Amino acid sequence: MGRFDGKVGVVTGAGGGIGEAYAKGLAREGASVVIAEIDAAAAERVAKEIEAAGGHALAVETDVSSESSTKDMARRASEAFGGVDYLINNAAIFKNMEQHELLEVSIDYWNRFMAVNMTGPLIVTRAVAASMKQRGGGAIINQSSTAAWMGGGYYSIAKLALNGLTHALARELGPHGIRVNAIAPGPTGTDALRSAAPDEVVQALVASMPISRLGEPEDMVGPALFLLSDDARWVTGMVLNVDGGQLMRA
Numbered sequence: 001m002g003r004f005d006g007k008v009g010v011v012t013g014a015g016g017g018i019g020e021a022y023a024k025g026l027a028r029e030g031a032s033v034v035i036a037e038i039d040a041a042a043a044e045r046v047a048k049e050i051e052a053a054g055g056h057a058l059a060v061e062t063d064v065s066s067e068s069s070t071k072d073m074a075r076r077a078s079e080a081f082g083g084v085d086y087l088i089n090n091a092a093i094f095k096n097m098e099q100h101e102l103l104e105v106s107i108d109y110w111n112r113f114m115a116v117n118m119t120g121p122l123i124v125t126r127a128v129a130a131s132m133k134q135r136g137g138g139a140i141i142n143q144s145s146t147a148a149w150m151g152g153g154y155y156s157i158a159k160l161a162l163n164g165l166t167h168a169l170a171r172e173l174g175p176h177g178i179r180v181n182a183i184a185p186g187p188t189g190t191d192a193l194r195s196a197a198p199d200e201v202v203q204a205l206v207a208s209m210p211i212s213r214l215g216e217p218e219d220m221v222g223p224a225l226f227l228l229s230d231d232a233r234w235v236t237g238m239v240l241n242v243d244g245g246q247l248m249r250a
């Protein structure tokens with residue numbers, strides 16, 4: 001018996017990194033999982049691995065910045081598994097992201113970045129909320145970052161906005177039995193982090209942390225499953241740092 005038997009979870013950007021760990025964690029505990037990912041081949045790989053391990057998964061090529069793509073994903077999730085109970089808004093432009101000063105970044109890149117990293121979680125929430133309401137409630141996690149509080153340009157700005165979205169959606173969806181929380185990981189050892197931050201910057205960060213090591217994708221899974229589960233039934237609008245103590249907020 002798993003904690004999430006009979007439940008259905010959508011994880012965006014689950015074709016690798018932390019999203020893959022979330023999807024596999026949910027599947028291990030009995031949920032059917034939709035891998036909503038822009039990289040179709042990566043989504044297929046993760047879905048096949050979940051199925052091979054005895055779980056249930058569906059890969060759906062999805063662009064979180066597109067209303068039609070996310071609506072199509074929600075429809076396919078309902079056709080395959082009957083509806084949606086949980087959503088983890090994990091997808092983001094992070095791997096190989098361009099790094100520019102705010103006064104230099106082209107407005108086209110800024111708009112694309114924000115469409116995926118900031119507006120994407122709202123678009124996917126809108127695509128699945130009706131099904132959650134129909135099933136009597138649900139739970140959502142937005143993947144923030146400790147970068148939200150570190151002033152790191154547009155990546156940080158998008159994560160700060162996501163914290164605000166978490167609070168606003170928690171208020172709007174609470175009356176429908178839908179809880180909305182966020183996880184703010186500290187530096188976590190994925191290919192994307194290696195592409196986005198130089199080694200020496202990451203090493204310096206890690207050296208300053210009370211639990212002085214890089215996070216692993218699996219470190220995020222327990223806290224995420226807790227926030228989705230009924231153990232967190234009175235927890236909403238919370239941004240939970242999972243960061244080895246990197247940032248402590250009073």
Ligand SMILES: NC(=O)c1ccc[n+]([C@@H]2O[C@H](COP(=O)([O-])OP(=O)(O)OC[C@H]3O[C@@H](n4cnc5c(N)ncnc54)[C@H](O)[C@@H]3O)[C@@H](O)[C@H]2O)c1
Pocket residue numbers: 012013014015016017018019036037038039042062063064065090091092093094095116143144145146147184185186187188189190191192193
């Ligand atoms: N790794 C870290 O140190 C760290 C720390 C804090 C927060 N985060 C956040 O965690 C999440 C996962 O990070 P990761 O390190 O696994 O990076 P990642 O780049 O491997 O994961 C992002 C995933 O999103 C997918 N994606 C990108 N654009 C998309 C779109 N338009 N539609 C659907 N999918 C799309 C990518 O293909 C990729 O699989 C991101 O939100 C990131 O900002 C990461």
